[in-house]
Amino acid sequence: MPRKIIITGGAGFLGRRLTEQLRRPDAPEAAGTIVWYDQPAAIEAARATAPAGVELVGGDIADPEGLAALLDEPEIGIFHLASVVSGQGEQDFDLALRVNLDGTRALLEASRRHTAKGHGGVRLVATSSVAIFGPGSGPVGSDAAPPRPGTTYGMTKAVLELMINDYARKGFLDGRVARIPTVIIRPGAPNAAASSAASAAFREPLAGRPYVVPVAPETRMAVGGVAGVVAGLADLYRLPGEALGEFRTLTFPSVSATFAEMLEVLRRTVPAEALAPVTFEPDPQIQAIVDTWVPRTEGDRALDLGVGAVDDLDAILRDYLDREHPDLVPQRKQSPS
Template structure:
């Protein structure tokens, strides 16, 4: 039985695919035997159980071809991220909104009620909210990316209410530290100020050092996404939106942990160069979300900021 993962060529999508193919992974009693990735590039995993469909995630014909009778679930991770969606409105609408509806409609047409995992974001919220922000607070985005994700959340909930899908919406924290090169997310600096110094390279922080960030390690994030996909829908109740666990960390605290683990010379490689456009987007996001319900459902948060950096070093640097 198969699971479809959009964005499977990305580091988070590839890690989720790898996790879903671990021995014994099941959905509703059915064993996951293969995963289909839909992305603009092939999934980097060298595994015969992974099939890559290279193309536009909003291409309805491609989606329909990939949606086999043995499909159990769809994990929609593909997105045009924050700064890029702000710079290219049409592209953001196509990937973040039109593709979401195309996938939902394909699931609706499927003979079985499929599980649908939608990766949303804390960017659906705006500034000035009570913190930690409860799940029941309505979205107040201050970016096109946040608005597109908020609309997607409502669609997934409504399609679930109508019985078309078995949906679950996961509001993702900022992931630290992402391996590889910086992307076009406004929060990309949060990984760069850890990743680059650990490689002996300089990094730039464009925001205030006291700005609180809501963070998760890739390790915790992938585990929580897998748990969300496998969790019985009845446990979620009628409202299918979850604040995925994270921890609140300021930039200064992140650099303090870097120094503790890798020395003062790594911290010295971070330069502070304010960027008003990036600061405006990131500062509009809450520094913490209420995660009481997700924790009660078995989701997990990183223990502390040192754990986040240690996980990156262990998983990607073998240190």
């Protein structure tokens, strides 16, 4: 593994957990310097809580010079997580294009110039999304299913996949893409993603805050636990390039669950007196976005290559309780065997 790893969007939830994953003592290869490259405001907010030894750099993801300045070692590793998310992308088309497409292009061009200087090259893992699939993709998202995005966010991720695949084909960098499901359970405040309801349905009642789910209870989503997703990203990074072949994208496995099923797991695991009420009041805009996504994914190729693992809702909830609500852990109900 290159001694320097750059994580764009590193100050966010996924970047923090990925940093922890890369620094695990049992990791096959230890990461050296880890750099979080994020919006200046996000970097300033992260200074008090960033792990020791992580370098914090604020900048514009679409600034090629700022990105190039980070590529100052012969071999560089990059995890490209920075992105405008689904709901925000529908509201601000130009911002989605600037961050998700112009930002990705700037990063790829900086990597291309780095390789052209005769350095050891750049290995890049970028996150795509199951939002690249839509009503015309069929009922299951997979490596073989055709991308038919029904949102601006999904469109930008489909273009990202094609760009990285072609830059890798040209030998400009060693690129690979992870098509990840909706990642749960995110702590903190909800973000602008339409998918944030899947985390909020667990997080808010556990925090004692009543929550109104903005989609119908029978709405089914493809979700994945953060522990499994960041482990899969690290696996994909370490995978030899030749194992991927010409198609550099892997669809990650997921759990297919309705919101009613998510709440059933929560209520059978945590005593009722520890939970705030949850009700349903579908928001037409959010429901319309979520309804364009495939409700399940098939990650057979990823699993065959040793990337990621099959998750389950009980394990995802246990991980969240251990980290965010250890006071509730002794009160857990006995889960069914």
